[in-house]
Amino acid sequence: MEISLIQKYNVPGPRYTSYPTVPYWNENDFTQQKWIESLQKSFAESNSKNGISLYIHLPFCESMCTFCGCNKRITKNHSVEEKYIQAVLKEWSLYCNLLSERPIIKEIHLGGGTPTFFSVNNLENLINGIFNLAEKAENYEFSFEGHPNNTTYEQLKKLYDLGFRRVSFGVQDYAEKVQKAIHRNQPFHNVAKVTFWAKEIGYTSIGHDIIFGLPFQTIENVIDTVEKTNSLKPDRLAFYSYAHVPWIKGNGQRGFNDEDLPKDAEKRELYETGKKLLSKYGYHEIGMDHFALASDSLYKAAHNKELHRNFMGYSASKTQLMIGLGVSSISDSWYSFAQNNKNLEEYYQLIDADQLPVVKGHILNNEDLIIRKHILNLTCTLETSWSADFLYFKELPDVLMSLNEMERDQLIVIENNKISITEAGRPFVRNICMAFDLHLKRKSPETNLFSMTV
Structure with a gap:
């Protein structure tokens, strides 16, 4: 690729998981009542036709990864799990009370944070609690994010038994120097172990997330990471650019210096090298920054021009209404966006007061x-x-x-x-x-x- 094109077009810009993007939401014109009206309108239009989606944010992590921009709470204290699950289930009941009929759920995605921070019992209580008030759609698709260092066979098996068929594991890069810089010590054998477990249990779509543009990352690192990834043959991949935004994320992204990051043409070469290798191994580029084998539902959706994109990323199935549960989650009724409180203690206070924890949004x-x-x-x-x-x-x-x-x-x-x-x-x-x-x-x-x- 010509260096001049990269220099010309490499400017700050949104990732477009939504439009309008969050910084341009008109919060002055947004009220919780308008959000509820928008939610009810969308639900009436779509529930019986396609079902709805749930995004559930599980914010706890045992350690801080400095590449991560997610809303998280760092703790090794697992006694926090039960209170959080109960709060999410109460939030869900508040939503169900606003709906005209029992919701039919087409998609669930557990994001984080680290969903596999939670015990098998608490994950089971969460999903069973959701379906105490809802039904599963005919062709439902449930997915979750797993940390290779702490995902257990028991978690994978239990979530499979609860209907989950998609799992994505955060890999980032296998080079020790890069892992040290981003505070993500994660040996290849940990990723291999959980990937093989998921295959053995029967997951039909296993994903790996890898990143280019990380500190100290070289062409050789990308080649090694892609080669190792191919040896495990995940069904789909997110291969995306590291978003260096320390002015937003504070000291969490100051574990290295700016000069340690590959930039411009050097950074793009990391992607083009990885892309060429992935293509060689049978992965097809999907939309922005995603790849999939021809057997995966993401490829089929792209091929049939049915691919959808929302705050959960790319999806093979489209729903009009997505309800976000948990601290900082974003909901999308198509006509409106609504975001929950980002502060965990304030989220709990709102839930305890029987209030939806929505604090800002945008009416389209x-x-x-x-x-x-x-x-x-x-x-x-x-x-x-x-x-x-x-x-x-x-x-x-x-x-x-x-x-x-x-x-x-x-x-x-x-x-x-x-x-x-x-x-x-x-x-x-x-x-x-x-x-x-x-x-x-x-x-x-x-x-x-x-x-x-x-």
């Missing part, structure tokens, strides 16, 4: 909904069209004009009321989305908000 207007659809199209199918009247918006000519240079650089093709991202344009999907981001265009950030796009 008609323009937001149109732009959201375009950005979802670009990130999921690498193309978008405005041939249908409902996808046209008055600023579109200006957007297209701002994309002229990308077209000259052969990153996109614009013709017949449609934009298609070329193979050369794949590394710049976020930049292309930024051209559609009217909130960003109208008010550029005055301070650091986003990680670099490339």
Whole structure:
């Protein structure tokens, strides 16, 4: 890849797990009552048709990983588990009281933090508690994130018995120097052990998360990590850029110096090297930063243009309503976003007072909904069209004009009321989305908000 393209387009930009992005939410126009009305509208439209999704945030970790931007609470005290599970289940009951009928759950994702921080019994109590008030959809898909150092066979087996068929393990990189810098000492045999256990138990989609752009990371490290990954043959991979945003994450990302990080063309070469190897081993690139074998549901969804993207990442199945449970979780009704309190003690106080712990959000207007659809199209199918009247918006000519240079650089093709991202344009999907981001265009950030796009 030409260095000049990376230098030209490597700017701070959002990751587009939502539109509008969180810094541009209009919190002044948001109220909890508006969120509830939006939730009830979406539930009425979608529950009996496709079911709903649940994202459950389990925030506890035994140690701090300095690459991580998730909301977490570091502790080795496992007595915190039961109180938290009870709070999440009470929050779920508060939501169920607002719904017109028993919810049908299509997707559950347990994220963190470290979901495998929790004991087998508490994980079972959580899932059984959810289904005391709900039904499973016909083709449900349940997934969770596991830490290879502490995921046990018993946890994997119990969650499998409860309906989970997808698990993702955080790998990051196998080089000792890199692991030391990010405070994630994780030997290959730990990852191999949990991967083989999951295969033996019967999980149908096993994922590994690996990162490029970490401190001290070299081409040789990426090659070694991908080679080791291929030897375990996970079904899907997230291979994504390390987001260095220490102004947001505080001292958690100060375990190394800025000069220890690969940058620009050097960083992109790490990705291109890994991508080439993954392709050689039969992995297909999906959307942004994801890869899957042809046998995996993520590949099939992408191939059939049914891929969806939300706060949980890419998904092979689409639901209109996602309810987020737990501290800091974000809910999405399609018409509105709502985020829970990020402070654990305050979250508990709100739950104890029988209140939804939602503290901020955004009600999408008609323009937001149109732009959201375009950005979802670009990130999921690498193309978008405005041939249908409902996808046209008055600023579109200006957007297209701002994309002229990308077209000259052969990153996109614009013709017949449609934009298609070329193979050369794949590394710049976020930049292309930024051209559609009217909130960003109208008010550029005055301070650091986003990680670099490339």
